[in-house]
Amino acid sequence: MRKRLKAATTAAVLIILVVLCYTAGEYLRQKIQESRETVGDIQRNENMVVIDAGHGGKDPGKIAVNESLEKEINLEIALKIKKNLEKENIEVVMTRTTDERLSDTQVGDLKERVKLINEQNPVLAVSIHQNSYQDESVKGPQVFYYTDSKEGEAAAGFIQKALMEMDEENTKQIKANRTYYLLKNTEVPVVIAECGFLSNYEEAEKLVSQEYQETVAAAITEGILAYMDSN
Ligand SMILES: [Zn+2]
Structure with a gap:
């Protein structure tokens, strides 16, 4: 009888301990999350987006199979996104608006x-690039985000979704990355939108047309707005 009582007491104490540890863990997790969000709220410009047109000047970026240059396509799409966002009264800061490189190296x-x-310190920065691969058949837009950024992942998800709706054949998913310089060294949510593959002739031809650039810009704009709404 005494043995049974002792076993029951031990079990009860253990259960209480487990519950206490779990509750304390949850409490701490919540506090850490709250403090992160507060810092973000205080510091970030909630109505501002930075649009970064990759490459420029001496750096052409990738050279397409149809000989068009990545830097030019990036800038065209970036400027169209700027125009779209400004129509929605969002402040847009561009890293470049002309064919230039921001430094000698x-x-x-x-x-x-x-x-x-x-x-x-914008609520989001979107960097516009074009992809390339040795297998010419690979195509489709894909959005990258920094592995440890929940906000970056969410933004990438909204933009990828809008890009998939634009191109139903596209099966690409968002991809985490922790080595890209831009993703690694920024203190705000940043995504890299690779709008298509310049190594795929069909996609390269589409990407140089104003009409398709407008379509891509509209999809990326929609994704940005959805992300901003979700905040
Ligand atoms: Zn690039």
């Missing part, structure tokens, strides 16, 4: 972009 150029994004 490639590393310096990336550093300048990161510096500008961190200084502006």
Whole structure:
């Protein structure tokens, strides 16, 4: 009888301990989450988005199979997104609006972009690029985000969804990355939108047309707005 009582008491104490540990853990997790969000709310410009047109000037980016240059397509799409967002009364800061590189070196150029994004402190920064791959058949837009950024992941999800609705054949999913310089060194949510593959002839031809650039810009704008609404 005494043995049974002892076993029952031990079990009860253990259960209470487990429950206490779990509750304390949940409480701490919630507090950490709250403090992160507060910092974000205080610091970020909630109505501002930075649009980064990748490459420029001496740096053409990828050269397409139809010989068009990534830097030019990036800028065209970026400027169209700017126009769309401004129609929605969102403040847009561009890293470049002309065919220029922000520094003499490639590393310096990336550093300048990161510096500008961190200084502006927008609710989101979207970097526009075009992809390339050795297998010419690979195509479709894909959005990248920093592995440890929940906000970046959410933004990438909204933009990818809008891009999939634009191109129903596209099966690409958002992809986490922790090595890209721009993703790694920025202090605000940043996504890289690779709008298509310049190594795929059909997609490269589409990407140089104003009409398709408008379509891509509209999808990315829609994704950005959905992300901003969700905040
Ligand atoms: Zn690029």
